Amino acid sequence: MPALIESPKLMQSSNLEAPPASRSPDRLIFTQSNGFRMELQHRVDAFLESTGRRPRDCWQMYLKSAILFATYGAAYVLLVFFAQNAWQAVPLAVLLGLATAGIGFNVQHDAGHNAYSNHPWINRMMAITLDLIGGSSFVWRFKHGIFHHTYVNVTGHDTDIDVGILARLSPHEKRYAFHRWQHIYLWALYGLLAIQWHLQSDFYEVLKGRIGKMRIPRPRGWDLVVFLGGKAFFFCMAFAIPLCLHSVGIVLLYYAITAITIGITLSVVFQLAHTVEEADFPMPAPDSGRISNEWAVHQVETTVDFARNSRIASWCLGGLNFQIEHHLFPRICHIHYPAIAPIVESTCREYGVRYVAHPTFCAGVASHYRWLRKLSKA
Ligand SMILES: [Zn+2]
Numbered sequence: 001m002p003a004l005i006e007s008p009k010l011m012q013s014s015n016l017e018a019p020p021a022s023r024s025p026d027r028l029i030f031t032q033s034n035g036f037r038m039e040l041q042h043r044v045d046a047f048l049e050s051t052g053r054r055p056r057d058c059w060q061m062y063l064k065s066a067i068l069f070a071t072y073g074a075a076y077v078l079l080v081f082f083a084q085n086a087w088q089a090v091p092l093a094v095l096l097g098l099a100t101a102g103i104g105f106n107v108q109h110d111a112g113h114n115a116y117s118n119h120p121w122i123n124r125m126m127a128i129t130l131d132l133i134g135g136s137s138f139v140w141r142f143k144h145g146i147f148h149h150t151y152v153n154v155t156g157h158d159t160d161i162d163v164g165i166l167a168r169l170s171p172h173e174k175r176y177a178f179h180r181w182q183h184i185y186l187w188a189l190y191g192l193l194a195i196q197w198h199l200q201s202d203f204y205e206v207l208k209g210r211i212g213k214m215r216i217p218r219p220r221g222w223d224l225v226v227f228l229g230g231k232a233f234f235f236c237m238a239f240a241i242p243l244c245l246h247s248v249g250i251v252l253l254y255y256a257i258t259a260i261t262i263g264i265t266l267s268v269v270f271q272l273a274h275t276v277e278e279a280d281f282p283m284p285a286p287d288s289g290r291i292s293n294e295w296a297v298h299q300v301e302t303t304v305d306f307a308r309n310s311r312i313a314s315w316c317l318g319g320l321n322f323q324i325e326h327h328l329f330p331r332i333c334h335i336h337y338p339a340i341a342p343i344v345e346s347t348c349r350e351y352g353v354r355y356v357a358h359p360t361f362c363a364g365v366a367s368h369y370r371w372l373r374k375l376s377k378a
Contacts, residue, residue, distance in 0.1 A: 028151060028284050030295040036351040037296035043343050044329065048336070055332045057117050064315070064335075065107050065126070072099040072133075079254065080242050093254045097261025100133045104266060105318035106334070108133075112140055113330040131230025134194065134238065136202040138223045142216045143205075149330060153274055153281045153302035154291070161275065162212040168375045169275045172283055175378060183372035190267035191260040198234065198259065202227075272364035273323035277371045278304050278356040297353050299327040305341070305357035306364035313361060314338055324355065 048055055075096040083089040110116045111126030127137045143159050151157035155172040166189060167182040168175050205211050206227065209218055219227045242251040273279075280301045284291050291298055307313040307321045319326055319334025325341050326334065348355035358364040 028154065028157060028289045028291055030291045030298060031293055033294045033296070034351075036347070036353060037294060039351070040296065040328065040344065040347050043347060044332075044340050047340060047343055048332075051339075053336055053339070055336070056115060057119075057122075058333050058335050060335045061106075061110065061116060061333050068099060068102045068106060072096065072103060075099055076237070080245065089254060090257060093257040094261050097258040098265060100258070100262050101265040101269075102316060102318075103129055103133055104135070104262075105269065105316070105320055107318075108135075108137065108140070109144075109318050109320075110334055112137060112145055115331050115333050128226055128230065131226055132233055132237075134198045134234045136206070136227055136230065138219045138227050139202050139205055139211070139216070142214070143211050147211065147214050149327065152299060152327065153279060155281065155283060156213055159212040159214055160270065161281075167372070169372075170281050171375060172281060175375070180376045182376045183369055186372060187264075190271075191263045193263035193267050194259040195256070195263065198238070202231075268365065268368075269317055269320055271368050272306050272358070272361070273303055273320065275371055276304050276358075276364060276367040277374070278367065296328060297351075300324050300344075300348055300353050300355060303327050304364070304367075307359070307361045308338065308341060308357055309359075310361070321361075324357075 047053075075092050079089060079092040079096055083092055107116070107126050108128075108130035111123045112130070114120070114123045116123050116126050127140075130137045130140055148158050148160045153161060153170070155161065155170040161169045162173075163169060165174075165176055167186050168179045205216065206218060209216055238255055239251060242254070282291060282293070282298065282302070293301065303323045305322055305324050310321070313321045314337070319337040322334070322337035322341055325332075325337040325344050328344060329337075329340070332340070345355050345357075347353075358367060
């Protein structure tokens with residue numbers, strides 16, 4: 001029988017590092033490394049060193065952040081203060097939604113993983129951008145950084161694949177009769193994701209001290225200040241300031257257009273990485289909580305890349321099209337993922353670890369559709 005160690009202990013190495021130890025009482029255990037993880041880390045570290053690439057504090061990341069903040073600011077000011085008619089306001093609302101998603105994909109996501117900078121205060125500051133655009137960096141730290149990243153696609157532990165009874169994303173979830181249409185109606189529900197975040201789920205999860213079935217602590221001290229301050233800032237930007245200039249109906253209409261753009265963009269991009277036909281959904285042994293793979297193999301086999309050759313996708317999506325590399329190396333700035341992907345892929349082939357990449361964004365969308373349709377059936 002292979003030796004077993006708990007997952008968080010696997011994550012103490014330099015760049016091949018996942019989130020901090022889970023506070024969940026339901027901690028799972030991964031099989032001990034068979035050498036794949038160490039070899040991968042050695043090769044990627046050697047590549048970064050030999051090419052003089054800095055894992056964090058990359059000028060490309062600072063420049064990209066400035067472009068995204070400027071786009072967000074310009075779209076907001078033009079929409080709220082200058083737009084005269086729907087022909088101007090609708091494209092600006094869509095642009096504002098895309099810029100918001102861009103800040104989420106690129107800036108707060110890297111910062112939340114401490115992949116933005118070597119300076120903790122810069123990571124904290126950039127992670128707080130999520131609070132300013134309507135989310136919560138506190139909730140995200142648990143939901144994404146710990147539950148999703150540690151226990152990818154493990155039903156009952158990865159809160160990203162738990163959407164309640166609305167749909168069945170995992171084959172281990174209960175099927176309800178109305179799920180037979182989920183591959184059709186779920187796309188519309190994706191549009192409501194950001195509205196739910198803004199108005200309901202962050203408050204509900206913090207008050208309840210749970211995300212799905214997983215427990216989280218309640219924010220205290222600085223975390224509480226950021227949570228409440230961020231919500232106050234967002235509600236001022238989204239509703240209070242626009243209401244000084246426009247009617248309630250107009251404010252709600254353009255809030256909805258912006259939020260639906262954010263919701264669809266975030267949902268579709270995140271779903272292409274894990275809820276597709278090629279991703280695994282392993283379950284731990286019921287008595288011991290053991291996962292049959294080592295942590296790094298689990299990350300690769302539950303994750304799928306897409307559109308790796310598209311420079312536009314890679315720039316806009318914050319490297320989320322290189323999700324395998326992101327899950328293995330969440331503390332490396334995403335701008336390096338296209339360069340390290342061939343190293344990861346060849347190491348996987350050598351060690352017999354299944355590595356899947358969809359050639360295009362559309363191929364990923366089609367696979368997500370087929371997966372939803374497959375799980376819609378009994
Ligand atoms: Zn992540």
